[in-house]
Amino acid sequence: MAKGGIIAALDVGTTKVCSILASLTDNNRMQILGVGVAPSRGMSKGLVVNLDETRESIRESVRQAELVSGARMVSAYVGVTGKHVSSINNRGVVAISRGDRLVRSSDLERVLESARSVTIPGDRKVLHVIPRQYILDGHPGIKDPVGMHGFKLDVETHVVTAAMASVRNLVKCVDEAGLEVADLVLEPLAASEAVLDPDEKEAGVILCDIGGGTTDVAVFRGGSIWYTSVLPIGGYQVTRDIAIGLGIPFDTAEEIKKRYGNVAPSEMAGQDFGTDSLELKTDNGYVIASRDLSYIIKARIEETLRMILAGLPPAGEYGVIAPSGLVLIGGTANLPGIEAFAQEVSGLGARVGIPQDIYGLTEALYNPAYATGVGLLLWATKRQVAGYAESQAKKGNVFTRFFTEVGRLFGQG
Numbered sequence: 001m002a003k004g005g006i007i008a009a010l011d012v013g014t015t016k017v018c019s020i021l022a023s024l025t026d027n028n029r030m031q032i033l034g035v036g037v038a039p040s041r042g043m044s045k046g047l048v049v050n051l052d053e054t055r056e057s058i059r060e061s062v063r064q065a066e067l068v069s070g071a072r073m074v075s076a077y078v079g080v081t082g083k084h085v086s087s088i089n090n091r092g093v094v095a096i097s098r099g100d101r102l103v104r105s106s107d108l109e110r111v112l113e114s115a116r117s118v119t120i121p122g123d124r125k126v127l128h129v130i131p132r133q134y135i136l137d138g139h140p141g142i143k144d145p146v147g148m149h150g151f152k153l154d155v156e157t158h159v160v161t162a163a164m165a166s167v168r169n170l171v172k173c174v175d176e177a178g179l180e181v182a183d184l185v186l187e188p189l190a191a192s193e194a195v196l197d198p199d200e201k202e203a204g205v206i207l208c209d210i211g212g213g214t215t216d217v218a219v220f221r222g223g224s225i226w227y228t229s230v231l232p233i234g235g236y237q238v239t240r241d242i243a244i245g246l247g248i249p250f251d252t253a254e255e256i257k258k259r260y261g262n263v264a265p266s267e268m269a270g271q272d273f274g275t276d277s278l279e280l281k282t283d284n285g286y287v288i289a290s291r292d293l294s295y296i297i298k299a300r301i302e303e304t305l306r307m308i309l310a311g312l313p314p315a316g317e318y319g320v321i322a323p324s325g326l327v328l329i330g331g332t333a334n335l336p337g338i339e340a341f342a343q344e345v346s347g348l349g350a351r352v353g354i355p356q357d358i359y360g361l362t363e364a365l366y367n368p369a370y371a372t373g374v375g376l377l378l379w380a381t382k383r384q385v386a387g388y389a390e391s392q393a394k395k396g397n398v399f400t401r402f403f404t405e406v407g408r409l410f411g412q413g
């Protein structure tokens with residue numbers, strides 16, 4: 001938890017490790033003090049595959065953030081993702097048997113406890129049990145039933161689970177890097193705090209984090225999380241396609257992707273480079289046709305977008321479940337033309353999600369790649385303001401707490 005008003009976020013991605021330090025002002029506004037970004041080593045598809053390398057990458061990013069801010073990073077809110085994360089929707093029900101039939105917070109705890117009794121394999125643990133809506137005596141759509149009267153309280157929840165071993169490895173790296181884990185948060189949940197409007201979450205929106213090694217998908221409806229999944233593809237595959245397709249080294253492909261890459265839709269193609277294909281020169285002397293580069297990137301991004309949409313339940317109904325369309329984040333969302341291209345492929349509205357409402361040393365953070373890091377801080381701020389962390393801190397160590405507590409702030413809109 002925050003020490004002396006300082007809060008910190010740690011986003012251990014497949015390509016970068018990002019540490020952000022912030023302070024909470026008296027009016028509970030978050031002021032960014034410093035950002036540290038280090039290349040990520042030892043991670044693959046959102047998972048730790050080399051403990052020593054990941055620990056050193058974390059150390060380096062923390063060192064940078066501390067240097068810039070002049071503050072110490074003691075503990076941090078840490079993002080969790082990877083293909084080992086999965087989710088289901090579940091229900092719980094309890095009777096309100098007291099004479100006054102008044103719903104109390106203890107009833108909320110009971111009904112959420114009953115919703116978490118899902119059968120899950122022994123090597124998996126529940127990360128979050130997020131209330132989507134409460135139903136009191138058959139009346140649905142209730143966000144907070146405390147203080148209402150009724151006989152029977154149902155809850156619909158979104159239950160997120162993760163492979164125990166994967167989370168333990170991440171916690172171990174953070175621990176060995178000298179940081180306390182204030183809490184662990186599913187990354188798209190965190191990012192949603194930074195880039196989604198309450199109206200979009202209410203109507204239905206698909207948040208897509210196209211990072212380096214993973215694409216995290218989360219659908220929000222009725223003000224809370226409704227569906228999550230993680231695809232083991234991202235910008236790495238785009239770069240690999242360029243390297244193989246054009247016969248150039250991976251690093252050169254990465255450089256040329258970031259410098260010249262775009263996914264301008266068909267009718268816009270040529271706006272940047274003229275109708276004829278241009279010759280693009282890399283720093284180490286390769287010459288590439290702009291048309292070929294664009295063609296390769298578009299093919300992979302189109303496939304990624306189609307995989308995102310195909311995975312959403314119920315199949316083919318994504319226009320109905322998400323009228324607010326797609327919000328794209330992650331480093332790959334920097335590709336010029338991606339909003340229009342995503343609209344063309346999905347038939348839905350699409351925009352790039354850039355973190356908003358941040359103050360202080362924020363320049364580097366106005367980028368979709370930092371939605372998760374900023375979101376972790378906002379998530380922490382929300383919690384701290386609610387005074388929730390203090391009460392939880394008394395209940396045991398963070399690892400146990402993470403796996404046992406109810407993610408009750410989510411779902412409140």
Ligand SMILES: Nc1ncnc2c1ncn2[C@@H]1O[C@H](COP(=O)(O)OP(=O)(O)OP(=O)(O)O)[C@@H](O)[C@H]1O
Nearest residue numbers: 013014015016211212213214235236330331332334
């Ligand atoms: N300007 C750009 N144009 C195209 N791609 C870019 C650009 N900037 C970054 N990327 C790509 O974004 C990817 C990294 O995104 P991000 O920083 O969100 O990933 P990460 O959080 O490290 O990984 P993950 O979330 O998948 O574990 C890389 O593949 C990188 O090539």
Ligand SMILES: [Mg+2]
Nearest residue numbers: 013014211372
């Ligand atoms: Mg990421």
